[in-house]
Amino acid sequence: MIDVAAFSFFKLVIFGVGLIGGSLARALRERDEADGKRTVIGVGRSSASSERALELGVIDAAAALNDDAALRDALSGADFVLLAAPVAQTLPLLERIAPFLDASTIVTDAGSTKSDAVAAARTALGTRIGQFVPGHPIAGRESSGVNAALPDLYVGRNVVLCPLPENTPQAVERVASMWRATGALVREMTAEQHDRVFASVSHLPHVLSFALVEQILNSPDAALKFSFAAGGFRDFTRIAASSPEMWRDVCVANRAALLDELDAYTAVLARLRTAIEAADGAALEAVFARSRVARTEWQEQRAASVAPSDASK
Amino acid sequence: MIDVAAFSFFKLVIFGVGLIGGSLARALRERDEADGKRTVIGVGRSSASSERALELGVIDAAAALNDDAALRDALSGADFVLLAAPVAQTLPLLERIAPFLDASTIVTDAGSTKSDAVAAARTALGTRIGQFVPGHPIAGRESSGVNAALPDLYVGRNVVLCPLPENTPQAVERVASMWRATGALVREMTAEQHDRVFASVSHLPHVLSFALVEQILNSPDAALKFSFAAGGFRDFTRIAASSPEMWRDVCVANRAALLDELDAYTAVLARLRTAIEAADGAALEAVFARSRVARTEWQEQRAASVAPSDASK
Numbered sequence: 242m243i244d245v246a247a248f249s250f251f252k253l254v255i256f257g258v259g260l261i262g263g264s265l266a267r268a269l270r271e272r273d274e275a276d277g278k279r280t281v282i283g284v285g286r287s288s289a290s291s292e293r294a295l296e297l298g299v300i301d302a303a304a305a306l307n308d309d310a311a312l313r314d315a316l317s318g319a320d321f322v323l324l325a326a327p328v329a330q331t332l333p334l335l336e337r338i339a340p341f342l343d344a345s346t347i348v349t350d351a352g353s354t355k356s357d358a359v360a361a362a363r364t365a366l367g368t369r370i371g372q373f374v375p376g377h378p379i380a381g382r383e384s385s386g387v388n389a390a391l392p393d394l395y396v397g398r399n400v401v402l403c404p405l406p407e408n409t410p411q412a413v414e415r416v417a418s419m420w421r422a423t424g425a426l427v428r429e430m431t432a433e434q435h436d437r438v439f440a441s442v443s444h445l446p447h448v449l450s451f452a453l454v455e456q457i458l459n460s461p462d463a464a465l466k467f468s469f470a471a472g473g474f475r476d477f478t479r480i481a482a483s484s485p486e487m488w489r490d491v492c493v494a495n496r497a498a499l500l501d502e503l504d505a506y507t508a509v510l511a512r513l514r515t516a517i518e519a520a521d522g523a524a525l526e527a528v529f530a531r532s533r534v535a536r537t538e539w540q541e542q543r544a545a546s547v548a549p550s551d552a553s554k
Numbered sequence: 555m556i557d558v559a560a561f562s563f564f565k566l567v568i569f570g571v572g573l574i575g576g577s578l579a580r581a582l583r584e585r586d587e588a589d590g591k592r593t594v595i596g597v598g599r600s601s602a603s604s605e606r607a608l609e610l611g612v613i614d615a616a617a618a619l620n621d622d623a624a625l626r627d628a629l630s631g632a633d634f635v636l637l638a639a640p641v642a643q644t645l646p647l648l649e650r651i652a653p654f655l656d657a658s659t660i661v662t663d664a665g666s667t668k669s670d671a672v673a674a675a676r677t678a679l680g681t682r683i684g685q686f687v688p689g690h691p692i693a694g695r696e697s698s699g700v701n702a703a704l705p706d707l708y709v710g711r712n713v714v715l716c717p718l719p720e721n722t723p724q725a726v727e728r729v730a731s732m733w734r735a736t737g738a739l740v741r742e743m744t745a746e747q748h749d750r751v752f753a754s755v756s757h758l759p760h761v762l763s764f765a766l767v768e769q770i771l772n773s774p775d776a777a778l779k780f781s782f783a784a785g786g787f788r789d790f791t792r793i794a795a796s797s798p799e800m801w802r803d804v805c806v807a808n809r810a811a812l813l814d815e816l817d818a819y820t821a822v823l824a825r826l827r828t829a830i831e832a833a834d835g836a837a838l839e840a841v842f843a844r845s846r847v848a849r850t851e852w853q854e855q856r857a858a859s860v861a862p863s864d865a866s867k
Contacts (some may be wrong), residue, residue: 257620286623288646304653320810325574329835361559379784399782399784401782410826412789413767439776442782442783442784443783443784443787446784448823449762449766449823451826451846452819452826452841453754453758455822455844457754457755457816458844459822459847462750465706466751466754467848468754469692469751469752469755470852471693471756473710473755473792474756475791475856476789476790476792476793476828477759477789478845478849479761479792480786480789480790481791482850482853484563485838485839485846488842489838489842493838496831496851500827503767503826506766506769507823509674509765510762510765513764513816514813515811516805517805517806517816518809519605522806526802529796531790532794533764533794533795533797535767535770535771536795537795554781
């Protein structure tokens with residue numbers, strides 16, 4: 242049992258019961274299996290994934306997104322709504338939810354990009370924007386779907402909240418307490434700051450990792466190359482096994498910040514290319530040595546604070 | 555005790571008793587501690603590292619590279635010489651060794667690049683080039699030095715040999731049997747083929763990983779970015795903690811093949827940039843999906859054949 246902050250809810254509705262939504266549900270449910278008052282309802286695009294979530298006991302009930310009556314029942318009296326679908330679905334989901342949303346329900350999301358989520362919420366919720374508290378749990382695995390959901394996925398992980406001027410402190414605290422109840426550490430920043438930071442340390446590395454596998458696939462001796470790829474390749478490309486749909490949406494939603502980072506990275510590569518072509522060992526070693534020191538210090542600081550089994554994004 | 559092929563030697567001289575040379579010595583010595591006839595002599599640039607190797611019992615004796623008498627004694631009657639220093643030292647080391655080299659001694663190396671090693675050997679050994687059998691154990695760790703040496707580093711790993719026309723089959727087989735004795739799998743290819751393959755699956759990923767850390771270090775909010783970097787960053791940049799000297803030398807020695815791969819990679823990135831800027835989700839998803847399938851298949855094929863604790867390059 243995880244040692245977590247106090248948190249209670251009566252009705253949580255999760256749109257997209259996959260790795261992220263399913264892990265939140267499992268974390269909250271495993272805290273107090275006995276408390277029958279709590280209900281977690283899953284709403285999904287496919288009945289297959291909802292049925293699987295029911296089989297696994299991740300949710301108490303499932304509702305179909307395209308069923309007005311079921312959706313109204315699901316949302317009626319809900320404490321929380323969590324959007325945990327690929328980020329391109331944030332706007333259509335909020336537009337679908339809006340007509341059935343109680344004034345007392347707090348809506349949050351788990352999207353890897355935040356500026357687009359805020360824009361979508363302002364469009365869909367209008368004057369009720371204060372009910373939407375943007376969030377991003379920094380946890381994931383290259384495996385996706387409800388089968389990959391873990392009750393301890395968020396233990397020791399950062400969850401970023403990007404409060405809006407329209408949010409009440411109480412609404413922000415309720416969302417924060419929900420995440421703290423999973424064992425997560427809640428931190429706050431602006432949506433713009435969030436998108437710049439994660440374009441750099443998460444979105445760009447995913448693009449770079451996908452790109453390396455793509456390059457090898459495009460080469461005539463791909464099979465030979467893969468047959469000699471070892472541990473360095475394995476770790477460098479682990480994130481190239483991530484969900485194509487999720488990362489497609491992230492790249493599109495955060496393209497402004499991502500393009501800035503990609504261009505800065507391309508400039509670094511161009512500098513290294515010049516040094517390699519000139520056989521300028523001193524210039525290469527200077528860069529490599531700086532990187533080694535920074536990466537080693539990062540690992541040491543992290544080792545003290547994060548579970549060794551961490552596979553979070 | 556590792557189940558390995560039969561192999562015997564009387565005198566092995568290792569130039570550069572670090573991770574690679576030290577792990578070979580430990581693997582061979584741990585096979586038969588009782589056989590006192592075997593001698594492993596370490597030759598290094600610094601007496602400190604040789605003393606550490608002696609302390610650890612990795613070698614039986616140490617010789618200083620700049621001591622003619624000690625070097626002559628070390629090389630006299632040696633079965634094998636292994637060069638396991640950064641690849642830029644291959645030529646000066648072979649020129650230093652040549653005057654003291656018995657006609658019966660087989661020289662091999664562990665360099666990550668092979669065309670340059672062959673050129674260096676032809677320059678230094680001339681008509682005795684047949685005594686040099688180029689090799690590359692595909693095993694390493696981001697940690698370097700004799701303290702990181704492991705007796706089982708090579709178990710289940712590939713060792714590539716790039717035999718020369720001048721090598722006798724017996725000389726190649728002797729080197730192959732030495733590596734098989736460590737539990738490694740020996741494979742053969744040409745030096746050119748080797749350098750192209752490893753530029754793609756090893757050298758380029760190292761450059762890309764170092765480059766990401768360098769880019770973040772160059773950004774004004776580096777500390778904030780590092781504080782939110784998680785598992786994806788961790789694995790993508792593990793190899794950015796590798797030896798700057800080793801990778802400087804690899805990049806310079808294999809720059810022709812590496813530049814080809816870097817340019818092909820930059821072209822893939824340019825395609826992805828166009829798709830990101832155009833918000834072309836379909837184009838991005840197609841690339842990401844192809845990569846995910848290939849990376850997943852690679853992992854599945856690998857899982858059956860390699861130790862899970864693999865940290866090889």
